């Protein structure tokens with residue numbers, strides 16, 4: 824009985840382990856990590872489902888960005904979203920209520936949380952790809 828449960832579990836772990844390994848080497852994006860950051864720092868304003876309807880966000884004008892608004896999010900450059908999270912709304916011509924998190928949250932974790940907020944409007948594979956492509960854009964711009 825134990826064997827029957829253990830073997831599939833082990834095999835699954837191995838398969839997923841391999842998949843994870845090659846994937847994380849390329850991107851190092853953790854949606855689980857991003858979710859943790861989001862729940863710690865962002866949820867109060869942007870809301871549990873990313874609709875911009877958190878308890879603290881409701882009364883704000885403009886409201887915190889609604890991440891499920893795919894018409895907006897699809898058009899918005901992901902590098903800009905990254906900048907808003909890092910340097911804050913004010914520096915980017917948005918509401919000063921959106922704080923600069925660059926001193927609190929490490930760049931890797933900002934990638935994680937950006938990928939996580941994108942999952943409110945698209946599937947996780949796309950969300951991670953968008954954050955990865957953003958990184959490429961950044962590297963290209965530096966050349």
Ligand code: HEC
Pocket residue numbers: 860861864865866867868869879880883885886887888899903904905907908912916917918920921922924936937940
């Ligand atoms: C105190 C409330 C508050 C908190 C906390 C907060 N935000 Fe925001 N956020 C806002 C507001 C307000 C805006 C700006 C909306 C505007 O001006 O259109 C915004 C805008 C944004 C945008 C929009 C970028 C764009 O291109 O339009 C992103 C991305 C974002 N927040 C991510 C985050 C993340 C990630 C966290 C947590 C690390 C966070 N926010 C925490 C209030 C907040």
